[in-house]
Amino acid sequence: MGSFVSTFERIMMPVAGKISSNKYLLAMRDAFSMLLPFIIVGSFFGIIEWVVLDPWGTIMGENGLNLGKSLSGGLTGDAYKVSSFVGTMQALQGLCNNVVTVGFGCFSFLLVAAFSYRLGGIWGGDKFSTALTSVGAFIIITPQQIIGKAGDKMGAFSLDYFGNKGVLTAIIVATVAAWIFVKLSKNEKIRIKMPETVPPAVSQSFAVLVPVLITLSVFTVFASILSQAQFLGKSALNDLIYAIIQAPLMGFSQGIGFSLLYQFIVWFFWWFGIHGHNVTAAIQNMVYMPAQLANQAGDASYIFSNGFFEAGLMHVMGLVIAIFLFSKKDSWRAVAKLGAPAMLFNIQEPIAFGLPIVLNPILLIPYILAPLANTVVGWLAVSAGLVPIFKYVVPWTMPLFFGGTIGTGSIAGGLLQVVWLAMDVFIYAPFVIAANKIKDEEEE
Structure with missing residues (x-):
């Protein structure tokens, strides 16, 4: 096994090097990495909101530890629902939700700024001006009014366009806006040059004035055309992208082949250092979340749903356990100790970037194979009636x-999750053991 992994490492290292040297993909990876603190902090407050404070959640709810009954003085049923304890918990949830909104509800907005900032750097433009221009373009292309319950237009942004549902839109807008702006800003004919006595910040502002004007005008015209034409009945770019993706996918999204392909794409992006679930959020939100809601409403019995895939997020815990059992690398064991508490709540970033899993050829095969194996076993278990649908x-x-x-x-x-975890430990173990042997050979 050690020889196989060594050979595989020699093959994959050049491939990983070529991928990581692609400037555009590198900028995308760096952008997601820049947002990592917001994701981790948002996840932390999300755990507090959804797991700890939720009156009907894992800690307080009767389906969990049922501490809510004890802390509310033994209240149950309707009395529990209207109690001051539940009101206090919900108020605290609202405070936590404000932080969760920064990490997740505004993720696409932050991604535009981070990605265009990096693109401005690699394409030779002013990074800060590129980021500000791209953010402006994203706001222009984003509907600035949402419809209230009474049918009235309200002057507010919808977080549906700023959250992870808008990741593809954010990537497209950041790429196009940054490219247009940088190209224009390099054109000396349209640069407004100020005297040398003018402060540098003011001089730079006038230098990019025309490029900003043209770039934002392009997006204004595009947004106007999209709003008036309403391609496929959609007036927002984000909605149009979803409509284009949803139509061809709905017919075969429940097939095992497509589900495996979906999982492969998700976790390969993660291995490269890009948040795979955010990149594929369009598929998740337009295909698997509706399947989940249909299951919950009793209108359908879909095997592959949002809940099915989220239940399998813990496969990285299999790596953590395999490290505790088999690894002789002090660095791996130290990272595993730090990352294990977060993995209990399916937060893999400390392990993915700390070990690292990202661009690590040794862990590429098990990192992708484990979720694929989980998908197949889960599909068989639900199909056979051993496990109900999610x-x-x-x-x-x-x-x-x-x-x-x-x-x-x-x-x-x-129990299915426990089986998945046992499988994951089994899948990761040979590679962890082989990594020990590789390290010993290098030291010798």
Whole structure:
């Protein structure tokens, strides 16, 4: 096994080097990395909001530890729902949600700024001006009014366009806006040059005035055309992208082949250092989330749903356990100790970037193979009737066993997660052991 991994490492290292040297992909990876603190902090407050403070969640709810009953003085049913305890918990949830909104609800907005900033640098433009211009373009292309319950237009942004649902839109807008702006800013004919006595900041502002004007005008015209023409009945770029993606995918999204392809794409992006779930959010939100909601409403019985895939997020915990059991690398064991508490709530970033898994040829095969194997086994278990469909919406931070049990409404769902975890440990173990041997050979 050690020889195989060594050979595979020699093959994959040049490939990984070529991928990591692509400037555009490198800028995208760096942009996602820049937002990592916001994701981790948002996830932390999300755990507090969804797991700890939720009156009906894992800690307080009767389907979990049921501490809410004790802390509310033994209240249950309707009395519990209207109690001051529940009101206090919900108020605290609202405070936590403000931070979660920064990490997730505004993710695409932050991504535009980070990605265009990096693109401005690699394409030779002013990074800060490029970022500001791209943010302006994103706001222009984003509908600035949402419809209220009474049908009235309200002057506010919809977080549907600023959150992870808008990741593809953010990538497209940041790329196009940054490219147009940088190209124009390099054109000396349209640069306004100020006397040398003018402060540098003011001089730079006038130098990029025309490029900013043209770039934002291009997006204004495009947004106007999109609003008036309403291609496929959609007036927003984000909605148009979703409509284009949804139509061809709905017919075969429940097939095992497409589900495996979806998982491969998600985790390959993660291996490269890009948030795979955010990049593929269009597929998730337009195909698998509707399947989840249909299951919950009792209108359908889809095997592959948002809950099915979220229940399998913990496969990295298999790597953590394999490291504790088999690794002789002090650095790996140290990172595993630090990352294990976060992995209990399906937060893999400390392990992915700390070990690292990202661009690590040794871990590429198990990192992608484990979720694929989980998908096949889960598909077989649900198809055979051994495990019910994932029917109920459960926060993705729900710990192992609880997520599967609550999501399916059956202990069989939790046991499926345990089986998945055992499989994952088995899949990761040979590569962890082989990594030990490789290290020993290098030291010798």
